Amino acid sequence: MTSLRAFPSPVNLGVVLSAAGGEEWSVRRTSWESMADFLRQRLPLEEFEAWFAPLQPESTPGGGLTLRAPSQLYADYIRDHHGLLLAELAQAFPTTPVRIVVAKGAEGAQPLPFRPAERSPLNPRYTFASFIAGPSNQFARAAALSVAENPGQAYNPLFIYGGSGLGKTHLLHAVGNHIVAARPGTRVRYVATESFVNELINSIRLQRMPAFRETYRSVDVLLLDDVHIVAGKERTQEEFFHTFNALHEAGQQIVLTSDTPPAAIQGLEERLRSRFVWGLVADIQPPDLETKCAIIREKAHSEGVDLTDDVVLFIARRVRENVRELEGYLNRVLVFLSLTASPPNLETVRAALTPILPEERTVTPQEIVRFVAHHYGLKVSDLKGRDNRRSVAFPRQVAMYLIREVLGLSYPEIGKLFGKHHSTVIYSIDTITESRRSNPSLDATLTTFAEHFR
Template sequence: MNLETLWKSVLAEIELSVSKPIYRTQFAQTTLVSLQQNIATIGCPNALMRTLVESRYYSLIKNILDQRTKTNNSLLFIVSTKKTTLTLNEAGPLFSQSTDYQTVDTRTTAKRLHIRFESTFETFAVSTSNHMAYAAATAVAKSPGTAYNPLFLYGGVGVGKTHLVHAVANVILTKKPNTKVVYCMGEEFLNEIIEAIQTKSARQFKQKYRKAELFLVDDVQFIAGKQTAQEEFFHTFNAVHREGGQIILTSDRSPNEIAKLEDRLRSRFEQGLIVDISQPDFELRVAISNIKSNEMHITLPEDASKLIAANMSEARSIEGFLKRLSSESLLKSVPITTDMVMSLLKIKPEENDANGHKNNPRISPQELLEKVAKHFELKPSTLKGPKRDRPIARPRQVVMYLCKTELGLTLDDIGGLLGGRDHTTVMHGVNTITHELSVNGSLRAAVEGIKQILWV
């Protein structure tokens, strides 16, 4: 069996173990560069992808490869430009090599419509916290008006809702530049209605919105409780939907949680697909730090992205911090250093370990264990014990997952916390929860609830 055939068989098994968006964005462009003396060299298209795949899926890849080769292998991850066995369209890269694929006319159109042309699917980092939203948005971009209509994305500040909205618009405008796109904030919609009433220009208002082929509304919750706004939005929604136009809405909460939203609107919002986007986990925050620094042409010192990710929980906060970091560097006319990063984060060098985490973090591993145990109404000692019953094993795996994604602990450290379990068991637990979060809504809600408690 040659390397290409072997790797195809490994990828086929991996595809069954992870969600489609994660497979497409994190595995499809990898290659098996060599396999010599039981050392498998795996090529990744860029450094960021290498970090994500190695940190999250080392054990999964190794187990499958060992089964295929019937031997014990070690894995070495490198950045390789070797041509992959899949086409670019099949692979769907996680990180764009260039955003210059759009024409000047398309970019001009996007700018006029207040669509950020740099917000593409290629520059969107995918993780368990957002891959369902990513998959839904790509499906809508491929078949607008037929896939999910409306598509309703909700989540906290800075989780990527607006990025996905703009990415859909960019794909559609690239394929069909003359598409009538209307993008607005919920508050803008409200203000334009007030202005239309005051200036007696209701006809122009209706002409603008009801003829949209792609109707995009950010923060739609702002129209709740406003009778006139909800009345007009209801008729606009119906008009666009009736003509086959695609509707995408975002909010900070689900339709069922928006107070003072009319039942008929809630019903319309719920007739499509509703997807929640969680706050990014540790690895995704590292990826966001690297993506944003590349976009800003900022050169970060080694491990600075881990340092930033360990001390910031939101994507928007990370972006704001990088802007401050860039300004500091420019004002002082000095390159960015680790000391500069730590200074702006207001932490001292001796307070950090090798992974960039504070030795005195916001929460300790033991505290995390206790909070998870409390959530599942168990004793911490039970999670450390030998019992493997599902009511105990699943919460234990949640501890493994959160220690890895939120605290960035090593597999050995996590195993030690949980009664001396080996790193293979821990990695299996992390991978199990990672997969379950993509298909199990109740578990996803439980994990998100625990995460909110952790960082209060």
């Protein structure tokens, strides 16, 4: 066989590159599977899948192993980028000499036409009109709408982050749907980052990178969901870095979503992290009780079902944070009502949800007041008294907020508990709601308090 350049590696490497001869040998997979496991443990998954997975193993006379590469490109890349790793491989498997060869006739093979992996199209149900806004998400919604109305001008990129099931994907689709409706002919591309990674791997393997780059760098709007998935994937980050630059320099709009803010994405290259904050970073927090109730009413109404306030509150209070969980509970209720022809009252809804709900803990308003008073070093009588010093008024507002959030009591009911007019209760709860948005420490404290009672 005609030898290619040897790896710049230690003596007795036992790995060479050569052009394939005509002999055929039986496949010896046991050795290759062990070696593949060795390589997987030392390479990012995408790197292994792109460059080593396509190699075809064949045993050679004398116990050696030949790995046939699809093209010269693969052989050159492995030699140039993984010479030291192959030296380690040779030392780990000293009795199995390995060589990587270029499959005969591979250079003349014509690649198939580039066909991107199937992506989910824009969901027509996910619009700004169907997105229920509240204090927890109104900033992100307003930013997304501004981008949709002025793509490439308002905020570029727009980076939306928040926990799973809070509406990030909904807003991403809403941006796309709005632009397509307002600007026919605009090239909008929505893709989940996992699909982007898979397309990249396949394009590298099949030598279709020019077509891949053309696909992603010729759009007017790129909507990339769950961008945190690129973390730790060196080649993906490299490719996305250049794609980002090409689009941004051309004034094309980029919208990204993530579970965490850019600063908290572990394994993300700094050059990408800095670019993610060039435009605007907007967060989506778990919905408060009012927003959860509004979502339930709207979705039930869209299905032709009107629920009473006690039913809406019952469902809303059972959902901790996730809107997707809320929708799941509501869907179960609607199906139960349809199949049993039962009235949509509290008894029926309770029967529908009891099998899947966690055991309910009985919490009283008095228990919440005692808890808050103890936390702030006060007496219950202080919170229910007339002392309006901030050291007392603020904990009182916190207690009112928690009672509303955890138990769903009405404003008059809370006012009666504290001896206050309901307008005072409304003001107190609004004050805490606004403070929570701008004060991460308070937000974390209130989240901990609420979890204590659930």
